[in-house]
Amino acid sequence: MYLHEDETMRIERALGQAVKSAERIQGRGYTNNRRWIVRLAHDRTAFVKHADDAVTAEWLRREYEVYDALRLDVVPRVLGWHDDGELPVLVLEDLSDGDWSPPWSRGKIDAVLATLRAVAGHAAPPGLPTARSTHMGEDNWPEVAADPKLFLSLGLCSADWLDRALPVLLEAARPERLDGDSLLHLDVRSDNLCFRAGRAFLFDWNHAAVGNAQFDVAFWLPSLRLEGGPEPEEVADVPPELAALVAGFFAARAGLPVIPQAPMVRDIQRRQLEVALPWAARALGLPAPA
Incomplete structure (x- = not known):
């Protein structure tokens, strides 16, 4: 799915590298954040969470602060962060190839x-x-x-x-x-x-x-x-x-x-x-x- 110019700019600043392509994620999460899987150089991928308004921006800032402090191997790694004071972007390890419940075992x-x-x-x-x-x-x-x-x-x-x-x-x-x-x-x-x-x-x-x-x-x-x-x-x-x-x-x-x-x-x-x-x-x- 096409990224708007401002979205691309924020994501690339968070990552420090160019985005080759992006796929919008629909139906995951209950908030209005924008979510993508982006493809980078050398066929690497990352998960992007982009705030959509002032409320989700504040939630995303709080989330990043916690991620930045955690040293747990059961949370995704932070790959990038950019906050222009308006709509921040959080980039995490891509776990989309994992197993998502339900069903439960x-x-x-x-x-x-x-x-x-x-x-x-x-x-x-x-x-x-x-x-x-x-x-x-x-x-x-x-x-x-x-x-x-x-x-x-x-x-x-x-x-x-x-x-x-x-x-x-x-x-x-x-x-x-x-x-x-x-x-x-x-x-x-x-x-x-x-x-x-x-x-x-x-x-x-x-x-x-x-x-x-x-x-x-x-x-x-x-x-x-x-x-x-x-x-x-x-x-x-x-x-x-x-x-x-x-x-x-x-x-x-x-x-x-x-x-x-x-x-x-x-x-x-x-x-x-x-x-x-x-x-x-x-x-x-x-x-x-x-």
Whole structure:
């Protein structure tokens, strides 16, 4: 696909070399970033992520800062970066020849768990926010309790069930459950994972934070189940409080208006809530949502 002159200029400045050709990537990721696989001299390739507006530009700057600080063999290598103050460009190792899930297998699930252990064991780059201070620590179930109309409009439970369950959910999902000193990705799902040589590579790091070492696993489990994987409790022994936090995150957001910069997010949040809400109920000993 044809690159505009300004796009070519930014990419070549990031790489320090000429781009021979480019193929636009469609259907990957939920944000409006522009994505390409570019071909360089000597038949080498690279993955390019180009911001599309001021919001995605800020996300991409945060992502680059994390990549630049990580020393993990389960993240793609940074090949280039250019920021003209308007629309930055990040160039990464091309993993497009890897294996992208779904479908899921036990080997892939184990590879993701190994990667998340490696991430949690890596020193967190300085300056990262705490998980509690991010969107994950916002008043998720309290927001639902204060105004349950949007949540109930999703049709996943009755008002009677919610009234009975809320005291337990509110107590379990207190924001301090997120506290810890481990590096967290905070957005683990199949769109951000690629498999190569038995390892799971994790990318899209703009939400990275510091917190409870088990939270990345907990957040991933509903999407894994949604894509044909096992039930969450069959994959990992996650504290019930984290299941409640994950369910609360989706419960407070799935019914909100579409995000212009990430138009697919609300739909996928609703689908993940379909898994996360019953999981939290089981984990906390509550009746099934009805």
